[in-house]
Amino acid sequence: MSEQPLIYARGLVKRFGDFTAVDGIDLEVAPGEAFGFLGPNGAGKSSTMRMISCVSLPTGGELRILGLDPARDGSRIRARLGVCPQLDNLDPDLSVRENLTTYARYFGLSKAQARSRADELLDFAQLQEKASSAVEPLSGGMKRRLTIARALVNDPDLVLLDEPTTGLDPQARHLLWERLFRLKQRGTTLVLTTHYMDEAEQLCDRLVVMDGGRIVAEGSPRSLIETYSTPEVVELRFADGVDYAGKLEGIGRIDPLPDRILLYADDGDAAVAEVHRRGLTPSSVLVRRSSLEDVFLQLTGRTLVD
Amino acid sequence: MAHPTVAVLERHLHLYRRLWRASVFSSFILPVLFLVSIGIGVGGYIGDIEGEDYLVWIVPGVMASTAFQMAIGESTYSVLGDFKWVRAYHAMRATPVEIRDMVAGWMLYILFRVEIAAVVFLGITGLFGALRSPWAVVTPLIAALVAVAAAAPVTAFAASIDQDSYFALLFRFVMIPSTLFAGVFFPVEQLPEALRPLAYLSPLWHGVELSRAATIGVAPPWPAAVHVGYLLAFAAAGLLWAVSAFRKRLQD
Ligand SMILES: Nc1ncnc2c1ncn2[C@@H]1O[C@H](COP(=O)(O)OP(=O)(O)OP(=O)(O)O)[C@@H](O)[C@H]1O
Ligand SMILES: [Mg+2]
Numbered sequence A: 001m002s003e004q005p006l007i008y009a010r011g012l013v014k015r016f017g018d019f020t021a022v023d024g025i026d027l028e029v030a031p032g033e034a035f036g037f038l039g040p041n042g043a044g045k046s047s048t049m050r051m052i053s054c055v056s057l058p059t060g061g062e063l064r065i066l067g068l069d070p071a072r073d074g075s076r077i078r079a080r081l082g083v084c085p086q087l088d089n090l091d092p093d094l095s096v097r098e099n100l101t102t103y104a105r106y107f108g109l110s111k112a113q114a115r116s117r118a119d120e121l122l123d124f125a126q127l128q129e130k131a132s133s134a135v136e137p138l139s140g141g142m143k144r145r146l147t148i149a150r151a152l153v154n155d156p157d158l159v160l161l162d163e164p165t166t167g168l169d170p171q172a173r174h175l176l177w178e179r180l181f182r183l184k185q186r187g188t189t190l191v192l193t194t195h196y197m198d199e200a201e202q203l204c205d206r207l208v209v210m211d212g213g214r215i216v217a218e219g220s221p222r223s224l225i226e227t228y229s230t231p232e233v234v235e236l237r238f239a240d241g242v243d244y245a246g247k248l249e250g251i252g253r254i255d256p257l258p259d260r261i262l263l264y265a266d267d268g269d270a271a272v273a274e275v276h277r278r279g280l281t282p283s284s285v286l287v288r289r290s291s292l293e294d295v296f297l298q299l300t301g302r303t304l305v306d
Numbered sequence B: 001m002a003h004p005t006v007a008v009l010e011r012h013l014h015l016y017r018r019l020w021r022a023s024v025f026s027s028f029i030l031p032v033l034f035l036v037s038i039g040i041g042v043g044g045y046i047g048d049i050e051g052e053d054y055l056v057w058i059v060p061g062v063m064a065s066t067a068f069q070m071a072i073g074e075s076t077y078s079v080l081g082d083f084k085w086v087r088a089y090h091a092m093r094a095t096p097v098e099i100r101d102m103v104a105g106w107m108l109y110i111l112f113r114v115e116i117a118a119v120v121f122l123g124i125t126g127l128f129g130a131l132r133s134p135w136a137v138v139t140p141l142i143a144a145l146v147a148v149a150a151a152a153p154v155t156a157f158a159a160s161i162d163q164d165s166y167f168a169l170l171f172r173f174v175m176i177p178s179t180l181f182a183g184v185f186f187p188v189e190q191l192p193e194a195l196r197p198l199a200y201l202s203p204l205w206h207g208v209e210l211s212r213a214a215t216i217g218v219a220p221p222w223p224a225a226v227h228v229g230y231l232l233a234f235a236a237a238g239l240l241w242a243v244s245a246f247r248k249r250l251q252d
Helices: A045-052 A070-078 A096-106 A111-124 A140-151 A170-185 A197-203 A221-228 A268-277 A292-300 B004-017 B020-046 B054-074 B077-084 B088-093 B099-127 B134-160 B165-181 B196-201 B203-216 B224-250
Strands: A007-016 A019-029 A034-038 A060-065 A081-084 A158-162 A189-194 A206-211 A214-219 A232-237 A253-256 A261-265 A284-289
Touching (some): A019 A045, A019 A060, A019 A206, A034 A045, A045 A189, A060 A070, A070 A081, A081 A140, A096 A140, A140 A158, A140 A170, A170 A189, A170 A197, A197 A292, A206 A221, A206 A292, A214 A221, A214 A292, A261 A292, B020 B054, B054 B099, B054 B134, B054 B165, B077 B088, B077 B134, B088 B224, B099 B134, B099 B224, B134 B165, B134 B224, B196 B203, B203 B224
Parallel strands (some): A034 A189, A081 A158
Antiparallel strands (some): A007 A060, A206 A214, A232 A261, A253 A261
């Protein structure tokens, strides 16, 4: 029973009219896993998440959440999920605490349970001081934390987070990562979508890269980097507008971007030495570890965050 | 364990607690001002109508039409806003709350609002000496029927549209004409015969006639069961429409 996947999808499809947003994807997420969807705008991440959350029904394919069928047992499944949607839908005229207690009541918690759960979650989200403030004047980061806290009122078996940190400043983002990491350590199964490579690398045990409604790659962050990139990447910028791509041939795989050239190499310093040996004088040179961004670029030919 | 419908009702009550002062004026004071101005002021010129003092005659009409107008007014911007701006129903959708709980919770909230107004209004008109029959105690129930019959389809309408400018049309072409021509201020028999069926279609007319029969203690123009049956059927159809409109709005 414990080995049964929490999410099981085969050939999952979502269409809006003639438009196919999710085009036949297969998924399996095991209990305790932290699983990520990575992909550019419009890839179909949210559409997939909404089907998993049982708020939107699949147009085709097979979907089982917690071993149950969303079409028949939606309400029973939702009782055990925690959902943080891409757009916050907090009640702006209720206080921070009331947002938590009201939501807890939707899950059938008693008033006393709802109050004590709200206190725990205010702690978790570091919002104790704001407990009786209205939601409207909160910062974006606070609202996001509240939405995530709200998703935990029912102590869910599976937490679904659609772009939990988009639009937050780095501090707010790091605070959220830390909170999500705690959840993960407690054994909560996390599924999240993100545009941020570092987020996926930090939080996910396993992820899929989506593009155009399909899964184009799958694996752990490390294995994806190993498969689709090289250990190191050299970023070269040249002051003049000359096309240097030809002159770099043979050093490694080259990706010319509008503002810089990426050079994929097993050994970055050796590649830089070769560039200089050829008499080229880039205005800036950066040797860095390869990241999921490079994987994505390799897979789709596009940068992720535009 | 609290039923999810109750949880939805609680949410609306929580929000109302912050606004109730503003709404007191329209729900209690306005109908009373109305009675004083039209019932006593205008009534002084008119004298009796159907053998009753004009004030006595108009009280049940004003009561039913207050329920009608409150039910409609409450079910417009609030419902659209909870879909479009607040997305409160989208939030509920991700919980065990079912669509029918959302609609039922909302209707209970409307009933809560209307019933308070109806009972207070009944008490005040009692003090004015405007109630002629002990049957008057059933008028809050009639107000409840009128409220659901009016609120359910308007809620469905509000859940189906994307722009609040449609509400102006609803007020202008449905709510105001219904109030003016549903036997609240004068008997429907005064209308040209060709127009009367329009009044019969309005749930308000049935509510007004039932209320009037109750406060004056006479038989309604049609058998009471027909009036009640019409209101129930209207309410049931509105509720079905509301459930389907919510479902449609929340799918995907
Ligand atoms: N309700 C809807 N009706 C019509 N089209 C939709 C609907 N929801 C999503 N789409 C379309 O489906 C495609 C996938 O959208 P989705 O929101 O799943 O992408 P995403 O990967 O989450 O993108 P983003 O990173 O911008 O959030 C988009 O082209 C979008 O316009
Ligand atoms: Mg999205």
